[in-house]
Amino acid sequence: MNKNSAQLVKEQQKYKILIRNLRKQQEEMNNGKTNVKQADSNQSK
Amino acid sequence: MERLTLSKLIVISQSESRSLEVPFGEGLNIILGGNKTGKSSIIKSIFTTLGCECKKVEADWKKIISAYMLFFKYGEKKFCIVRQGNKFQIFEYNGNAYFCLIETESFHEYSNCLMDVLKIKMPCISKDGKQFNVTPPLLFRFQYIDQDEGWTKIADSFSNVAYIKDWKPNTNKYVSGYLDDSYYELQAQKNEHIIERDDKRKELNYSQNFVSRITSTVSMMEKIECVEDVTKKLELLIAEAEKMRKIRFSINAEMTVLENDIYVNQQKLHIVSHNIKETQKDIEYAMMQNDELVCPICGTVYSNGLEEQLNITSDYEHGEKLMLELTNNIARANERMEGLKTEYNNITSDIQIVEESIQTSQELLVYSSFYKNKGQYEIYESCKKQLDVIQKEIDAHVFEISKIEERITEKKSSQRSKAIRQEIEKFCSTLADAINLPKTFIKLRDFVQIIDRTGSETPRLVYMYQSALYLYNLDRAYSPFNFYVIDTPNQQGQDVDNLQSVFKSLELLSSNEGQVIVGTERETGLESVASTVISLSEKRRCLNDADYKEHISLFESLQNEASQWVFDNHKMMKTNNRA
Numbered sequence A: 001m002n003k004n005s006a007q008l009v010k011e012q013q014k015y016k017i018l019i020r021n022l023r024k025q026q027e028e029m030n031n032g033k034t035n036v037k038q039a040d041s042n043q044s045k
Numbered sequence B: 001m002e003r004l005t006l007s008k009l010i011v012i013s014q015s016e017s018r019s020l021e022v023p024f025g026e027g028l029n030i031i032l033g034g035n036k037t038g039k040s041s042i043i044k045s046i047f048t049t050l051g052c053e054c055k056k057v058e059a060d061w062k063k064i065i066s067a068y069m070l071f072f073k074y075g076e077k078k079f080c081i082v083r084q085g086n087k088f089q090i091f092e093y094n095g096n097a098y099f100c101l102i103e104t105e106s107f108h109e110y111s112n113c114l115m116d117v118l119k120i121k122m123p124c125i126s127k128d129g130k131q132f133n134v135t136p137p138l139l140f141r142f143q144y145i146d147q148d149e150g151w152t153k154i155a156d157s158f159s160n161v162a163y164i165k166d167w168k169p170n171t172n173k174y175v176s177g178y179l180d181d182s183y184y185e186l187q188a189q190k191n192e193h194i195i196e197r198d199d200k201r202k203e204l205n206y207s208q209n210f211v212s213r214i215t216s217t218v219s220m221m222e223k224i225e226c227v228e229d230v231t232k233k234l235e236l237l238i239a240e241a242e243k244m245r246k247i248r249f250s251i252n253a254e255m256t257v258l259e260n261d262i263y264v265n266q267q268k269l270h271i272v273s274h275n276i277k278e279t280q281k282d283i284e285y286a287m288m289q290n291d292e293l294v295c296p297i298c299g300t301v302y303s304n305g306l307e308e309q310l311n312i313t314s315d316y317e318h319g320e321k322l323m324l325e326l327t328n329n330i331a332r333a334n335e336r337m338e339g340l341k342t343e344y345n346n347i348t349s350d351i352q353i354v355e356e357s358i359q360t361s362q363e364l365l366v367y368s369s370f371y372k373n374k375g376q377y378e379i380y381e382s383c384k385k386q387l388d389v390i391q392k393e394i395d396a397h398v399f400e401i402s403k404i405e406e407r408i409t410e411k412k413s414s415q416r417s418k419a420i421r422q423e424i425e426k427f428c429s430t431l432a433d434a435i436n437l438p439k440t441f442i443k444l445r446d447f448v449q450i451i452d453r454t455g456s457e458t459p460r461l462v463y464m465y466q467s468a469l470y471l472y473n474l475d476r477a478y479s480p481f482n483f484y485v486i487d488t489p490n491q492q493g494q495d496v497d498n499l500q501s502v503f504k505s506l507e508l509l510s511s512n513e514g515q516v517i518v519g520t521e522r523e524t525g526l527e528s529v530a531s532t533v534i535s536l537s538e539k540r541r542c543l544n545d546a547d548y549k550e551h552i553s554l555f556e557s558l559q560n561e562a563s564q565w566v567f568d569n570h571k572m573m574k575t576n577n578r579a
Helices: A004-044 B037-052 B058-065 B107-118 B167-175 B181-223 B227-287 B307-376 B376-409 B416-432 B458-478 B498-507 B550-578
Strands: B006-015 B020-022 B027-035 B065-075 B077-084 B089-095 B098-104 B123-125 B130-132 B290-292 B302-304 B483-487 B515-520 B532-536
Touching: A004 B227, A004 B290, A004 B302, A004 B307, A004 B550, B006 B037, B006 B483, B006 B515, B006 B550, B020 B077, B020 B550, B027 B037, B037 B058, B037 B077, B037 B483, B037 B515, B065 B550, B077 B107, B077 B550, B089 B107, B089 B550, B098 B107, B098 B515, B098 B550, B107 B130, B123 B181, B181 B498, B227 B307, B302 B307, B416 B458, B458 B483, B498 B515
Parallel strands: B027 B515, B027 B532, B483 B515
Antiparallel strands: B006 B020, B006 B065, B065 B077, B077 B089, B089 B098, B123 B130, B290 B302
């Protein structure tokens, strides 16, 4: 494997990690919103 | 059996120092005496001495008589019975003196001894199940008509009979000769064969069990040429078992490794499966984002084009391939595992078979040394041969039993019973003629006359039957039934004509082949032909002191002989006990 291919694989890995992290982040945020909504709805009751 | 003839009766009163001797001859003997002269007491004393308890005995007589001595002949032999209270002694005359056969206070011991003397064997059972030989009151019950109830009931003068089971029918049949000694002899033989057959059956059963228990082992042993073969085989088997155990161990080891692989692959599969799901979500997320993505930490801008998204998708495809591969691996491992399990089970059961063979061979070696060295094999062989012998013996007993049963059935046949009944009826008929009784009154049940008449016909029926039975037995053979004692009834109010006809009929009974003793108040008219006539005149004074010294001396000499017998017998028993 030459240097460029290794670089390319590294880049791809980084991209995949970024996607995974961003997705997780969003899922956490979505979960947090859902929790807040649930808490609100509980209070209004 | 022999003829029984009474010779004399001696009664002794030691308290009054008086005694009486009454001699008896062949044929007719008459004891003549008025009321209360003691004739009935003398007659009852004959039976008392024999052990027959008469129902009514004068209390005075019972009180004063201390010893009864009855001398009698049985065939050519002479005997004497002495009775003092409950004590019985039997003596036999040997030509010079009397020697004691028994002294006992047990009635049945005495009775059994007397029956041995008379050679009579008729087994009886008491109502509480005890077994013994027939007793005198049963044997002699038809030979006495007592002055009280004797003229109203047949053969019912003695009180010590009721405790015996079926005493009436059994003695009726015995005395009439229907079920006689030969019948009881057959029964005894049958019982002996039954006992021996049962013993042999037990022996056969035991031997069969012994033989069958050992046959299987021995049949295997017979295949062995020598012990060394078994030993070599045993060594090979042990080696084979060891080899198989090693194989089983390696299978077990491979199974453990395989189990581990399966576990690891399943873990991998679980992880890959999880990753695939995550990657799937990543793809969906990436497809939803803009063409460029900025890292929130370092600010680097990444291209989010189709190429990049395809790159993630290829990860997904790789994951799926990996999953497939892992699943296949697990399946293959499971398949191999199943194979190994089968192999393991097969080899386990093979080991078990080899171990059983080892055990059998080891047992064979033990049995082999046991039977061949200790001679037990010979016992087994002889036992096997003995089975046939025992079976043949059993068959022989069964055959004998059936033969005896046939003879018993023949004896008990209705034809024979009818012939005997007709014979007794013939004698009844002769007597009925002599005492003016219609022959239609003759009705026998169990060979005994039925008393179904009243008035003066009852005593005549009793007399007719018992006299006819005496004549029948006299005609049949010599036997203990060849003496007959008639005590005429208390004669106040008796029909004189009837009494005269009874006296006249005594002529029929006066044969010297037998012996008849008649007690009477009035002369019978046969005194001139009677062999002895004893006249009693004094009331309550029939005992006298004329021969007392002689009688007491005879009595004492018998007592000395009895004491010596008791001493010798006691010594003998002691010696036997020690032995």
